[in-house]
Amino acid sequence: MDNLSKNQQIIFDLIDKSPEPLKAYTILFNVQKKGIKAPLQVYRALDKLVEIGKIHKIESRNAFIACHNSRCQVAKATAFSICEICEKVTEISSAGLSKYLANFKDKDGMKYSKYNLEFFGLCKKCR
Amino acid sequence: MDNLSKNQQIIFDLIDKSPEPLKAYTILFNVQKKGIKAPLQVYRALDKLVEIGKIHKIESRNAFIACHNSRCQVAKATAFSICEICEKVTEISSAGLSKYLANFKDKDGMKYSKYNLEFFGLCKKCR
DNA sequence: TTACACAATGTTATATTATAACAATAACTA
DNA sequence: TAGTTATTGTTATAATATAACATTGTGTAA
Ligand SMILES: [Zn+2]
Ligand SMILES: [Zn+2]
Ligand SMILES: [Zn+2]
Ligand SMILES: [Zn+2]
Secondary structure, X not given: OOOOOHHXXXXXXXXXXXXXXXXXXXXXXXXXXXXXXXXXXXXXXXXXXXXXXXXXXEOOOOEEEEOOOOOOHHHOEEEEEEEOOOOOEEEOOOHHHHHHHHOOEOOOOOEOOEEEEEEEEOOHHHO | OOOOOHHHHHHHHHHHHOOOOEOHHHHHHHHXXXXXXXXXXXXXXXXXXXXXXXXXXXXXXXXXXXXXXOOOHHHOEEEXXXXXXXXXXXXXXXXXXXXXXXXXXXXXOOEOOEEEEEEEEOXXXXX
């Protein structure tokens, strides 16, 4: 379950050591020297890594970052801050926020199994 | 400010009367008989409509819906529920939720100017 | 009115993101 | 060891989005 396959490990390592979210074709370019030559090989590994919660997709940017939040259980509940100038992305780890959202019910009383929240603003450096 | 241009009006009308989110190329297909023939014409209108808050983009689906929530001021604060089976999307209008998120500060004390929240689950019909 | 600025349009080409389809191999299970 | 499932490799193609440039419309102020 924590045993990644060869391609999954190569791609996870790349994303994990990146200071910024990586796009699929950027990943492809960077792992070609390791023998991963086709988009599908990248997308398959990304799909799996997202599924098991090792990485998250930043939907508004079509990019991927490693999970750095023990609170987000297997990609079911994710929150990020995104700087609109430098594009720095940080995973938000807030007990209050995750509790609030996990318990949120809409007006029909519906509870949700999963959510993704993206905050936008300016990071410290860019203000 | 509420005066849409010709292409903007055509595309807004289509989205506004659609019961489901529409994708850019679905829109393109549906407005070709009205003289809008190129993707760029669609994307330009979509960009403008998003900017002025008449429509929202559902990021996880690359699709667009009309705003039906007076609380979301010009696309700065959006929340949706998405059914993972039938793909029905509803804009969430909750005073509590929008107040909570608008006032949310991360651990660095940063407040955000904008957010997008997508909840996933099963709608009434699909349960 | 006329000149200017700015918004919107039209058009062709191209870039970027993602999946279909099929064959082969590796890893796990009974 | 046979059967099953996950993973890989490969080619082609689908789906989403933007670049670049020329033209036309619309509002505004001299
Ligand atoms: Zn996480
Ligand atoms: Zn920044
Ligand atoms: Zn809205
Ligand atoms: Zn449903």
